[in-house]
Amino acid sequence: MSDTPIGVVVMAYGTPASPEDVEPYYTHIRRGRPPTPEQLANLQMRYDALGGTSTLAARTRDQIQRLTDALEAKAPGRFVVTIGQKHAAPFIEDGVATLADAGASHVVGLVLAPHYSGFSVGQYHERAAEAATERGIGFTGIERWHDEPAYRAFLGTAVRDALGTLPEKTKVVFTAHSLPERVLAGDPYPDELWASAEAVAIAGGLNRWAGWSMAWQSAGATPEPWRGPDILEVIRDLAATGRADGILVCPQGFVADHLEVAYDLDIEAQKVADEAGIAFARTRVLNDDATVLAALADKVVATAAAATGS
Known part of the structure; x- marks a missing residue:
């Protein structure tokens, strides 16, 4: 060597x-x-x-x-x-x-x-x-x-732990940072996010549609379209339709407690959930x-x- x-x-x-x-x-x-x-x-x-x-x-x-x-x-x-x-x-x-x-x-x-x-x-x-x-x-x-077994195991444990604090009828929503639609044509990012979310959901026994889904967050403030649905829209929709009593956000695309997690989720998304009358939590992140x-x-x-x- x-x-x-x-x-x-x-x-x-x-x-x-x-x-x-x-x-x-x-x-x-x-x-x-x-x-x-x-x-x-x-x-x-x-x-x-x-x-x-x-x-x-x-x-x-x-x-x-x-x-x-x-x-x-x-x-x-x-x-x-x-x-x-x-x-x-x-x-x-x-x-x-x-x-x-x-x-x-x-x-x-x-x-x-x-x-x-x-x-x-x-x-x-x-x-x-x-x-x-x-x-x-x-x-x-x-x-x-994203396919590192240790990371997927970490996400799975984080989901299970957080679900224990929420109502039985809770939906898990996996999120990541939105990107402009113009850069996502042919880009592997959405497919990789789906693959990791699906792997964690299957390992955790979550039912598709009723048990889990994907959403996006923290889109930039620009006129062009960004990938959605936005997590804030999903929270409001779940509360309005009554399909869930709680929502658990797993920010799988983020690996540290920072602005997109500590503000966009812990403060902004929590406020939207409170106003909509639905229980809310998010999983811990890697750090x-x-x-x-x-x-x-x-x-x-x-x-x-x-x-x-x-």
Whole structure:
């Protein structure tokens, strides 16, 4: 085995580090176009409801530390791990540069999103691969891990645990971040989400239609159509038709407690459910679960071995 380390860039969406960073962060998301005062106020209001900023930065650090510890236990001294973010420093390119400066001969990319979409995960890998090429080192991306047995087992346990707190006639709705319809033509994202939801539902003995379904959430505020139905519409519909006394949301597409979970579900969706008169809960999300992060470490080790032959 070579003494040259293998680099691992763990890629995340990014989040503002402080309230002062919200506007430049939002501007970066909008590709350099500053948000309107109304858009900025709306986003800041959501962060204020969570204490000023998202918990994503801390959750991501915890996940990376857990992955680093697992890799060190499996292959001492073999891997050097760092973060690269899409919309906040350190950016993806910064992460790859850090690994190159550390002497990495090859970089494995892991995105903290289980399901592949060219619009999201694909763009992360493209940026990392380009940065690695510029530094003269190889890059291999892990495109998906929604089918990792440990992750599906985690989701299944989370669903069972949460159902115990809700009425017997409760429907489980699996959600993920909506994307614009224009980018989903031919994209595997919807099919992968369906496959993982179905696997968890079947393993948990949930009945199709009456027992579970899929929905979308956190669509962007743009004029173009985004994939639906939106979870807020589903909550209102279930309550209005009386087909369920409770709704359990399993945000399978999210792996940390952050804005889309802690605000869009815990605050906004909960409020809609309260107003509609239907019981509501959501399952816990991955965060730094040791079992799943150890399984992802195994995936990194196997990917590195296939790419480098060592």
